[in-house]
Every structure is written in structure tokens, then in C-alpha cells.
Amino acid sequence: MHIVCCIKQVPDTTQVKIDPETNTLIRSGVESICNPYDVVAVEAAVKLVEKYSGKITVITMGPPQADSALRECLSIGATDAVLLSDRAFAGADTLATSHTLASAVKKLSETEPVDLIICGKQAIDGDTAQTGPGVATRLGYNQFTYVSEILKVDAAKNTITVRREIEGGCQVIEGSLPALLSVELELGAPRYATLPELVRSLRQEVKVWGAKELGVPAETLGLKGSPTSVKQIFAPAPRKGGAPFDAAANKEQAVQGFLDTIFKNDSAILAEVLKSENKG
Numbered sequence: 502m503h504i505v506c507c508i509k510q511v512p513d514t515t516q517v518k519i520d521p522e523t524n525t526l527i528r529s530g531v532e533s534i535c536n537p538y539d540v541v542a543v544e545a546a547v548k549l550v551e552k553y554s555g556k557i558t559v560i561t562m563g564p565p566q567a568d569s570a571l572r573e574c575l576s577i578g579a580t581d582a583v584l585l586s587d588r589a590f591a592g593a594d595t596l597a598t599s600h601t602l603a604s605a606v607k608k609l610s611e612t613e614p615v616d617l618i619i620c621g622k623q624a625i626d627g628d629t630a631q632t633g634p635g636v637a638t639r640l641g642y643n644q645f646t647y648v649s650e651i652l653k654v655d656a657a658k659n660t661i662t663v664r665r666e667i668e669g670g671c672q673v674i675e676g677s678l679p680a681l682l683s684v685e686l687e688l689g690a691p692r693y694a695t696l697p698e699l700v701r702s703l704r705q706e707v708k709v710w711g712a713k714e715l716g717v718p719a720e721t722l723g724l725k726g727s728p729t730s731v732k733q734i735f736a737p738a739p740r741k742g743g744a745p746f747d748a749a750a751n752k753e754q755a756v757q758g759f760l761d762t763i764f765k766n767d768s769a770i771l772a773e774v775l776k777s778e779n780k781g
């Protein structure tokens with residue numbers, strides 16, 4: 502089985518700052534990490550290969566420094582890594598990103614057909630959760646989103662069975678390969694790299710492909726291929742907060758004050774709560 506994991510290098514969100522002039526993320530001096538959902542995707546791929554055998558190619562579209570995110574994935578068990586890096590890819594929205602990633606998967610399939618693509622559910626910076634479904638659509642693969650467990654791969658039937666999270670419950674579904682999964686963190690924590698794997702990850706060649714290698718029309722890539730752009734990014738204004746209730750000074754008064762505040766606009770709710778409390 503040939504599995505491709507799409508991974509994205511993202512700024513560590515706890516440190517994200519926004520340039521008020523340009524409305525873009527300030528990336529300089531901010532530590533970059535591999536998107537946490539994507540490390541979970543790689544771990545899932547490694548477990549599948551341990552069970553069913555095969556290989557894992559990790560790909561990312563990003564600047565040259567995204568090389569370190571790929572090496573992190575190699576250190577926890579990915580077999581090969583490809584960095585899609587070219588000025589022509591810059592400024593991509595999710596449509597252009599999915600075109601570029603899908604083109605890379607097509608190119609990889611020329612030497613070894615790709616059976617499964619695993620993406621994170623979302624990237625913690627862009628947060629759109631559109632890229633995975635976009636890649637599946639461009640390739641005509643089945644897509645399984647919000648996957649929280651991979652239950653079975655049936656090589657004879659060429660199918661995969663997964664559990665996916667839906668509103669108010671979960672769903673177990675089976676579909677044929679090739680397919681793309683976008684995965685939830687619940688799928689499983691990534692393992693720690695062993696020393697030999699760390700050494701291998703640092704020594705291994707990471708292939709770098711640009712627009713020329715992908716051989717796709719320039720109008721589908723980067724800014725040219727992006728019908729959308731981010732006009733403004735801002736943090737919501739901090740909320741002022743209400744009056745404090747000092748339980749240490751007077752517990753009853755604090756509880757009464759709290760209840761009066763939350764129910765002051767809806768005495769019906771308070772009556773309902775008191776009624777059910779009296780019943781209990």
C-alpha cells in the first residue's frame with residue numbers, strides 16, 4: 502500500500518502575531534511546528550504500514566524551511582519526503598493548494614500508484630479544513646472526513662472502513678480505495694522518534710519539486726490560481742467581563758448575585774431550574 506500524507510508547517514499558534522498594516526501573520530522570529538493534525542495523520546499511516554506493509558510519502562507545499570517538518574515526519578516512520586517549493590506556489594488559497602498537492606500525488610502515482618492519502622482535519626493557522634476534500638475532488642478519490650478511527654483495510658476487496666465523527670454521534674463507513682482521509686486528533690498520539698530514526702531523518706534526501714517538475718499550467722498555481730484572498734485578519738476585541746462574585750467574603754451573596762445576573766433577562770429559566778431542583 503502506498504500512502505501519501507499531506508503535511509503543513511504552521512506557526513506555533515500560542516505565539517501568532519498579526520501585522521496590523523498588512524493583515525498577514527508575522528512569521529519571522531516565530532517558531533514553526535508541523536501541524537498537530539498532520540503528525541497524527543503520519544502516525545496513522547505508520548500504523549497501517551506496520552499492519553499491512555507498504556510505504557509512506559510525506560509531501561508539503563511550502564518555503565524551503567518546511568524541510569524540517571518533513572524530516573520530523575521521516576523521524577517517526579515516513580519512508581520518503583517531497584517538498585513542493587517554488588515562488589509560483591506562493592499566495593495559494595485552498596483551491597490552488599489542492600491543485601498543487603493533487604498534481605504531486607499524480608506524479609508520485611506514475612512510479613507507484615497512491616492508494617490512500619491522509620491529511621489532517623485542518624491546519625491550525627488557516628483553519629479552513631478545505632484542502633483535504635479539495636485534493637480528493639481534484640483526483641476523483643473517495644473522501645472520508647473527520648476520521649477518528651481506521652477500522653480495517655481489506656486488500657482483497659480494495660476497501661477501507663473508518664469511523665468518522667458527525668454531529669451528535671459517529672458513523673462507520675466503508676468505501677473503495679483510492680481514498681483520502683482527513684483525520685481528527687483522537688486517531689492517536691504520535692510516537693516519539695528513536696535515535697536511529699532521527700539520524701535517518703537527518704541524512705535522508707528530501708526531493709524538491711517546483712512548478713516545472715509538476716508540469717501543470719501556471720494559472721492553476723499560487724496567487725494566479727487563487728480566486729480568494731484574505732482581506733483582513735484580526736483578533737476579536739477582548740471582552741470586558743462582568744462584576745466579580747466574591748464567594749470568599751460571602752458565599753450566599755455571591756451565589757445569589759451570580760444567579761441574579763445570569764437569569765435577570767430570563768426569569769422563566771430560573772423558575773424552570775428551581776422547579777426541577779424542588780422535584781429532585
Ligand SMILES: Cc1cc2nc3c(=O)[nH]c(=O)nc-3n(C[C@H](O)[C@H](O)[C@H](O)COP(=O)(O)OP(=O)(O)OC[C@H]3O[C@@H](n4cnc5c(N)ncnc54)[C@H](O)[C@@H]3O)c2cc1C
Pocket residue numbers: 507508509526536538539560561562563593594595596598602619620621622623624625626627628629630631632633729731734
Ligand atoms: C489566517 C489565515 C486564514 C486563511 N484563510 C483562508 C480562507 O479563508 N480561504 C482560503 O482559501 N485560504 C485561506 N488561507 C490560505 C491557506 O492557509 C492556504 O490556502 C493553505 O495552503 C491551506 O489552507 P488551510 O491552512 O486552511 O489548511 P486546511 O485546509 O485547514 O488543512 C487541512 C489539511 O490539508 C493539508 N494541507 C494544508 N495545507 C497544506 C500544504 N501547504 N501542504 C501540504 N498539506 C497541506 C494538511 O494535511 C492539513 O491538515 C488562510 C491562511 C491563513 C494563514
